[in-house]
Amino acid sequence: xxxxxxxxxxxxxxxxxxxxxxxxxxxxxxxxxxxxxxxxxxxxxxxxxxxxxxxxxxxxxxxxxxxxxxxxxxxxxxxxxxxxxxxxxxxxxxxxxxxxxxxxxxxxxxxxxxxxxxxxxxxxxxxxxxxxxxxxxxxxxxxxxxxxxxxxxxxxxxxxxxxxxxxxxxxxxxxxxxxxxxxxxxxxxxxxxxxxxxxxxxxxxxxxxxxxxxxxxxxxxxxxxxxxxxxxxxxxxxxxxxxxxxxxxxxxxxxxxxxxxxxxxxxxxxxxxxxxxxxxxxxxxxxxxxxxxxxxxxxxxxxxxxxxxxxxxxxxxxxxxxxxxxx
Amino acid sequence: xxxxxxxxxxxxxxxxxxxxxxxxxxxxxxxxxxxxxxxxxxxxxxxxxxxxxxxxxxxxxxxxxxxxxxxxxxxxxxxxxxxxxxxxxxxxxxxxxxxxxxxxxxxxxxxxxxxxxxxxxxxxxxxxxxxxxxxxxxxxxxxxxxxxxxxxxxxxxxxxxxxxxxxxxxxxxxxxxxxxxxxxxxxxxxxxxxxxxxxxxxxxxxxxxxxxxxxxxxxxxxxxxxxxxxxxxxxxxxxxxxxxxxxxxxxxxxxxxxxxxxxxxxxxxxxxxxxxxxxxxxxxxxxxxxxxxxxxxxxxxxxxxxxxxxxxxxxxxx
Numbered sequence: 001x002x003x004x005x006x007x008x009x010x011x012x013x014x015x016x017x018x019x020x021x022x023x024x025x026x027x028x029x030x031x032x033x034x035x036x037x038x039x040x041x042x043x044x045x046x047x048x049x050x051x052x053x054x055x056x057x058x059x060x061x062x063x064x065x066x067x068x069x070x071x072x073x074x075x076x077x078x079x080x081x082x083x084x085x086x087x088x089x090x091x092x093x094x095x096x097x098x099x100x101x102x103x104x105x106x107x108x109x110x111x112x113x114x115x116x117x118x119x120x121x122x123x124x125x126x127x128x129x130x131x132x133x134x135x136x137x138x139x140x141x142x143x144x145x146x147x148x149x150x151x152x153x154x155x156x157x158x159x160x161x162x163x164x165x166x167x168x169x170x171x172x173x174x175x176x177x178x179x180x181x182x183x184x185x186x187x188x189x190x191x192x193x194x195x196x197x198x199x200x201x202x203x204x205x206x207x208x209x210x211x212x213x214x215x216x217x218x219x220x221x222x223x224x225x226x227x228x229x230x231x232x233x234x235x236x237x238x239x240x241x242x243x244x245x246x247x248x249x250x251x252x253x254x255x256x257x258x259x260x261x262x263x264x265x266x267x268x269x270x271x272x273x274x275x276x277x278x279x280x281x282x283x284x285x286x287x288x289x290x291x292x293x294x295x296x297x298x299x300x301x302x303x304x305x306x307x308x309x310x311x312x313x314x315x316x317x318x319x320x321x322x323x324x325x326x327x
Numbered sequence: 328x329x330x331x332x333x334x335x336x337x338x339x340x341x342x343x344x345x346x347x348x349x350x351x352x353x354x355x356x357x358x359x360x361x362x363x364x365x366x367x368x369x370x371x372x373x374x375x376x377x378x379x380x381x382x383x384x385x386x387x388x389x390x391x392x393x394x395x396x397x398x399x400x401x402x403x404x405x406x407x408x409x410x411x412x413x414x415x416x417x418x419x420x421x422x423x424x425x426x427x428x429x430x431x432x433x434x435x436x437x438x439x440x441x442x443x444x445x446x447x448x449x450x451x452x453x454x455x456x457x458x459x460x461x462x463x464x465x466x467x468x469x470x471x472x473x474x475x476x477x478x479x480x481x482x483x484x485x486x487x488x489x490x491x492x493x494x495x496x497x498x499x500x501x502x503x504x505x506x507x508x509x510x511x512x513x514x515x516x517x518x519x520x521x522x523x524x525x526x527x528x529x530x531x532x533x534x535x536x537x538x539x540x541x542x543x544x545x546x547x548x549x550x551x552x553x554x555x556x557x558x559x560x561x562x563x564x565x566x567x568x569x570x571x572x573x574x575x576x577x578x579x580x581x582x583x584x585x586x587x588x589x590x591x592x593x594x595x596x597x598x599x600x601x602x603x604x605x606x607x608x609x610x611x612x613x614x615x616x617x618x619x620x621x622x623x624x625x626x627x628x629x630x631x632x633x634x635x636x637x638x639x640x641x642x643x644x645x
Contacts, residue, residue, distance in 0.1 A: 161342060168346045168621040172586065173354065173613065176605050180357035257470045261587055264472045265602065280472065291480050298473035305468035 063314020069307040077123040086114035122274040133255035136194035138248045141201030149209030163199040184270050201247050208240045246316045253308035276301050339625045351392035358608040405611030409603050414615040425596035429581035432516040436523030444531025466525025475518040475591040515592040535566040568638045575631030583620035
């Protein structure tokens with residue numbers, strides 16, 4: 001029943017940290033970050049105001065860059081093809097294997113399809129799968145984690161064995177079996193990826209709920225006659241909303257990398273659809289003559305994940321009132 | 328400690344059985360080894376019967392895994408049709424090849440990661456710190472296949488064109504002498520090492536920073552311990568404790584076979600064997616590799632927890 005005052009050293013830095021620190025109030029009630037920093041300054045090595053401001057600026061600037069970058073990439077993928085004269089599956093054998101030009105921004109492939117339009121379409125496909133996976137996995141993982149943490153006992157055991165099972169069964173088998181049974185459309189792919197990726201969130205949420213349910217304020221609320229629903233919504237959820245916001249962002253990156261990797265191996269998106277991973281796989285054969293063609297879709301994957309990670313780190317700092325200006 | 332280890336191992340046995348059972352049923356339910364025979368049936372009845380016999384197709388799909396379990400418990404993991412050798416032989420051969428790139432990648436990666444995290448933590452907010460942190464951000468965002476293709480192209484193709492020689496083998500294990508093997512190992516191991524460095528150095532920097540701010544560091548400095556000793560003996564030792572978990576997990580992942588990197592460098596390891604077994608529906612090999620990787624994952628997770636307790640006496644396992 002003791003309130004943990006200090007974070008444990010290291011493991012799952014940040015995430016476990018904000019999980020270990022339990023709050024019963026909404027974020028608006030927390031000290032503004034200026035006040036928190038000022039208070040912390042009393043017990044810690046003093047830093048100049050300029051230094052702190054600079055660090056916070058850096059921190060938020062990265063998150064800002066991430067957010068703006070993601071919006072710009074999404075816009076590029078959605079809007080730019082409208083201004084192109086080509087459809088993503090339009091073949092034009094006469095114009096095959098062209099280099100980048102004003103007409104074909106990224107050049108063309110072996111059967112004369114415009115690579116810019118294909119990259120945009122593949123990017124939309126990747127983003128769509130990534131978003132679906134992130135939402136599905138977060139909802140399912142949070143639910144499982146909350147159930148395991150709230151009820152404990154044998155239910156907790158079953159959930160944690162389920163998590164272990166998913167860690168032990170190779171993901172590629174699950175994927176190929178699922179694809180053979182249900183096909184490999186974007187939705188099917190999203191479902192199976194979410195089924196593989198929910199475990200981390202479940203563990204995080206379970207830890208938070210596990211601690212909260214023993215706290216005095218929950219008992220006080222219960223004694224005051226609050227219903228289970230009210231306790232969960234008003235007192236339990238505010239404690240893991242921040243964690244979930246961070247996790248869902250980072251999960252978007254993980255899902256996009258995983259999807260593109262699978263598509264690269266031929267186990268993910270199937271033709272005629274294209275994703276960034278299949279575009280890299282298509283271009284792989286001609287990498288010796290035309291490395292740029294591999295690099296463009298690869299570059300977009302790296303850029304998306306980079307921005308997602310910036311945003312996730314920024315959110316983690318912003319939503320954790322105890323966090324100091326680091327990184 | 329011993330009781331804890333035994334209990335943990337006993338707990339994982341049912342997990343292993345369930346996992347293998349599900350894989351067996353899942354793969355059997357979605358594939359049909361008899362497919363090539365339906366068109367020629369009256370003529371090729373012999374072949375048809377052989378396949379039924381070999382895969383126990385006359386037994387219910389829910390019971391078939393138990394036949395495999397029975398054989399596996401006697402040390403017979405079956406025969407790999409895609410490679411054409413008993414599964415135990417394939418596993419031994421491929422696991423050795425995978426270890427050949429995984430172990431150097433792990434050793435180099437973790438050493439560099441520790442050095443980088445100590446440097447970044449000691450020179451926080453310096454140019455070098457920002458530079459390496461930026462690089463690790465980039466490395467974290469880089470999917471393995473993009474990194475491996477880039478490395479293969481730069482060192483295998485572009486450099487060859489620049490210098491007119493072939494400094495690196497871009498794929499497939501061909502070497503006989505240790506030097507040739509080292510040449511073959513270099514590029515795939517480097518790809519894997521870079522991915523490890525990116526993940527570990529940021530984590531290491533954070534734990535190192537946290538430890539450098541602790542009271543015992545101030546005590547050590549106050550009693551006149553030299554700075555080098557404070558950093559490398561006092562702070563680093565404590566910072567390594569959480570890193571050990573990360574290492575155990577990454578080593579187990581590496582030893583289980585890096586599918587993408589091995590595929591790109593045509594490395595005959597577990598990863599390529601696994602991908603091929605999936606494509607050819609080589610059930611025995613799929614199960615064999617699943618068993619192998621699951622055992623490694625379980626053992627290294629256990630090892631990580633035990634090491635945690637050994638390195639930090641404050642943590643009690645029970």
